[in-house]
Amino acid sequence: MALELYNPFDELIFDESFCFLTGKLSLESVSVFPEWLLDHFKIGDDPFEMMEKEKIFRYRDLRLPCTSEVKNAFDQLDEKFREAYQKGYEGIAALEEELIFQWSAKIVYGIMHHEFQHEKKRMARRGEEFQISKDLKERFGLFHLMLQSVIKPVKFKGRKPWSLVVFPLKYSADIFSYRDDMINLLFTMGVDQFGFIIHMQDNGAIAEREQELLEKMKGYVLHPVQYEELYAKFHYSDYLLQYRPKYNIEFTDNQVIIESVPMSADQNRPLFGFWDQKVYAQLLANYWEVYGIRQEDIIRHQRPMLSFLQDPYSHDFIDPEKIDLPF
Template sequence: MSQSFFNPFEELIFDEHFCFLSGVLTTENIPVFPQWLMDHFKFGEERIEMMDKSKTYHYSDLTLPCSPKVKNAFAILDEKVQKAYKLGYEGMASLDELLLFQWTGRMVYGLLYYEMQYERNRLLRLGEEFALSAALRERFGHFHLMLQSIIEPISFVGKKPWSIVVFPLKYSADIFSYRDDAINLMFSFGVNGFGFIACLQDNGIIGEKQKELLDKMKGHTLHPVQFEELYARFHYSDYILQYKPEYKIENCESGITIEAIPIEKKGSKPIFGFWDEDIFAQLLANYWSVYGIEREDILRFQRPMLSFLENPYSKDFINPEAIDLPY
């Protein structure tokens, strides 16, 4: 590309003096999680673990160095999302997917930033060099470039790089549920009124894989246990995806355009690997632990796997109102 933007994954720059998005020197910062969100659900003083479980932070202590330009751009975005949030499902569903990508991407990248910083510092104490594989540098670099669309002349054409689904969801009031996988660039968010799931760099293939189920959901307000199962399906599908998402990135007079190249089967290698019910059941059990549902309850001897989304025999969508579990 003749026109290039800051890419921290080229030199592995995760320094508090440089804006996380633009790379310019700065003394300002923004919280990884929007302040209004932490205030509304009062989780700022709760703790979050790094992936290796040996380091925790208060949510409110997670901040990203940023320039005034970036800070202002995310303040405007936060205001739009907060306004849509107050309108519930209809408000969130009306948001352009790019806004949801940018809003979600800021949180996912923030957690990724802390993982990178933590691992770099850990290795430095051991006298070892911090390095990332070429594949991860490329993947995270593409993600960072896409996130810069909030401040730079970067636009998306044709097929989008993400799968984002928004749906009605019923929770008890003031409950906030979110899950993330920063390394695999995934995020889920659920409150009373709506939920959404975002695979931020799958070129839409996971949304296509789950399309039949998503179509069956239309017109229903999901039970939280269904929400968790849906995210588990997206998450596991990402795990068994066998092709690397690729992009067509071009310069134009107005900036840079990004087009996701459709993921297609090549030769005999399927797009998704084998769906292992044992592994999926363990993942699902982790998500359903709040209901006391364990792996053994999901993998039932001589019976179909437990699901709260589809009847295992007819494949009909299960009416959320028929589920006798708490919200």
Template structure:
């Protein structure tokens, strides 16, 4: 990576004495999940599992070492996001995507940081070295560089490195729904009034793949079961994505410019692999289990897969008001 900015993935440096974003020495801390969000939905004492399911943390205990500069920058970002949040879907949809990237990225990176620390400590106890593949070092390093746009003169040119959508969503007022995939840098959040889905390092390819259904959604307030299906589509699309995003990174006296290069097919290899309905149905069943919907309900013999987004025959968008499931 052609930049002199701090990159913790170069030496796998995840230490409480160094700011997670700038690399400066520090004794300050910042919560992974914004405090106003935890207070509003009162989930600070609930627990979130790490990827291997053997370790969990209270949301309120997840904190990152940070410099005063970084803490202040995120505090200012939180003020903007909270103000937009109070205006509901219209407020969030009006935000610059760069702000949404920085805000969702802070949470996803925070969880990734904990995954790195947990895995390093686990391996150390076994007397083994902690390492990452060159591919993951590059992916996470690029993500970290982009997140530094909060504190450094970093701009994004042309095609954006992410797919981010904001849409109206009907939930009970006290429900907060959150999912992520830290390795693949995916984020979803659903609350009363709106939902957000973010693929933070796909160069817009997954958003492009799902643009037809996103267009059909416009003018509707999604039912939560539709939200779960939508995120499952984004998540599975990422799973079968067959190309590595590439970036043009330039640096001069004015700062760093990042351009996400359009992803082009090489030969006969498509951008996305085969969409396997069996695998997708299992993923979707994991998200729909709160409704008691199992994989066998999604895939039935001689019937098209169950969907709450599209009529399987006409491909028309299903009106959320016709869905009788609770929200």
């Protein structure tokens, strides 16, 4: 008999009585954002705004119901990440990619859990049934399956399901920069000494698209404005990706093996759609708002598009030390 694993998206279960990862009776809970991280940056009591703007949590109130087994597993995972965090970029870069995925995926799933739980309750008050599309059920169910690798024999074979880039980053010591896109399974985190960006379900396609730029980055400690630009590239590339990732999944008696299928285009359409500079500039302006950089500053009349990553003429990587903007 093949190994059977829990999938909350079959019945859209986001109840506090059941473990988010196993579906068993919940006796414990685990913080969505690690408590040591909240304490370090003193953001535990800061507001966390949900997609529905009227609902606001505190960071420390975001918790996931779980069994003691799941709590222990994530506590051990988090301790490994914390030890690497304390070593800065070198520590994080030395971590196995799967561990970074698991650590980040718990945060993304935790936000998803609270978003869906809130929406389910809101619709119930209106006498309506909460539903999500078949495609999202499939995507999120697969994401949940991958996250179960923390406690179950879920193995990744060959090509990984994600794009992940880790890089040195110079930031003010008190800044915690974080963004997520739970629908498209994107996550990024930037602090002093390091940053990383992960797309959790693109089979490496976006990292391959940006491979030339990522090679040019090596040896540099990025400025925050460069970090934001890099994430904007990942985010917009995800929007342009025209194919769904595919997987060969083998269920055996004692394990699940997930093998990512390389993405390839057919003759009718390319892997990525047309890159619209105006749309990209609008997205990038949102990330650069803190610097007072607007869309009209990015697309400039009769001048190359503004970039802090590459020189528009030579295409060389721009030395972060030459960027005259605050950290």
